[in-house]
Amino acid sequence: MDKLKIAIQKSGRLYDDSIKLLKDCSIEVNIGIDKLKTTALNFPLEILFLRDDDIPQYLEDGVADIGIVGKNVLLEKRKKIKIKETLGFGKCRLAIAIPKSLVYKEINDLNGKRIATSYPFLVREFFEKKYIKAEIHEISGAVEIAPGIGLADCICDLVSSGSTLFMNGLKEVETILQSEAVLASNLHLREEQNIIMKKLLFRIRSVKKAKNHKYILLNVSNEHLEKIISHLPGIKSPVILPLANSKCSSVHSVVNENDFWGIIENLKALGAQDILVLPIEKIIL
Ligand code: ATP
Ligand code: MG
Known part of the structure; x- marks a missing residue:
């Protein structure tokens, strides 16, 4: 089966987050002692460890198919490659x-x-x-x-x-x-490689979205329920579940990290109680 070759920094500021991103995408990687290249155990990906300055050239030449590199390096080198996704680290x-x-x-x-x-x-x-x-x-x-x-x-x-x-x-x-770090790609991927890249991008986007959101649960007495709902975004709309105590309900929703504290303050002021905030691992829409 065809594999996609991804170039990541061999060591330095982008290394840990690049490996973590693969891990968050459920891609298992065993890194050998020589750390030149390795193959993912459960995804058609070969990982090449390189100096960050060399990655744009290798991507243009097709030595690597995709790579994780700082936008600063990518724009300085002016190679014919394409940014596929910003990654939110290495800022x-x-x-x-x-x-x-x-x-x-x-x-x-x-x-x-x-x-x-x-x-x-x-x-x-x-x-x-x-x-x-x-x-x-x-x-x-x-x-x-x-x-x-x-x-x-x-x-x-x-x-x-x-x-x-x-x-x-x-x-x-x-x-x-x-x-910030970006995922960049060679301009001439083969059809099968494009399919693998799309699968990887789908996973990266799900992980990114999950990082920017929190799952919140709260209890509210039914008289305040309507006001609380009007202040909650949710992916489609909040989930409302009855509690054993029939005067109260449990409300579940997903909120964006950026609006998070503002929303929590509003909810508390409107009568929300027992607010729980949980991290989300992946969001697949
Ligand atoms: P290499 O040995 O791979 O050439 P390097 O020394 O050139 O490594 P690093 O210092 O590890 O590179 O930085 C890699 C990237 O991390 C930078 O190109 C940049 O995109 C990002 N970065 C984030 N914060 C900083 C910072 N404070 N200083 C330098 N780079 C940063
Ligand atoms: Mg460098």
Whole structure:
């Protein structure tokens, strides 16, 4: 039977979440000691472990069929590949930072500056859009030390908490890209490979949806039932079950994580009691 080859980062920030995603999709993977490639035990998937920078090229060449990589790397490399799904982990931003002591009022303050980055294409594109003329120095790692050693005036690098910038006496002044991990694919998958990819995508979307939702159960006295129902979304509509105590009902519903606390506060104010909140493993619509 045909297999789909998926490239994931060999080690680094995307590794754990990539493996966890496969696991959440019920795909069992035994990782050998050499960690070059392995085959899933219960899904037609071969897993290749690679450096994240190499994944877009391998996808374009068809060495791998699909891959998990940061949007930042994917957009910088400009390969002919396709984003199939955003994955909700590896979140960070590509940002410009300057020494804390410098005054920064507006983007024109970057004119004539030397900027160190591992993302020369994205930085050039950003500066061209903003009509800024700056000197771009491409370096492959430890970008944050460049101003301190006199290599550049400012940097453009990935930031998540901002603590690395802070420790190096830098402050963030412009964001050029919001990034997260994505599932990307080669443009020319064979028919059978497309079928496997669709199955995988279906599982990923079910897992993603479940992560963004909570299952809630609550008890309410029947006199408040109607008001409570009008405040609950549910996938179609809430489930109402009678309790042994005939004056009360149990209400079940699914709510979006983003609206969650607001909804709970409203429900409590409207007379909901004994509210239970449960995680959902998968949502299949
Ligand atoms: P490799 O050895 O595979 O080349 P790397 O050192 O280039 O690894 P990592 O630092 O592991 O890469 O980052 C991988 C990806 O994780 C980044 O491209 C980015 O999409 C994401 N990421 C999330 N938060 C951060 C962050 N604070 N700094 C860097 N990358 C981050
Ligand atoms: Mg890398």
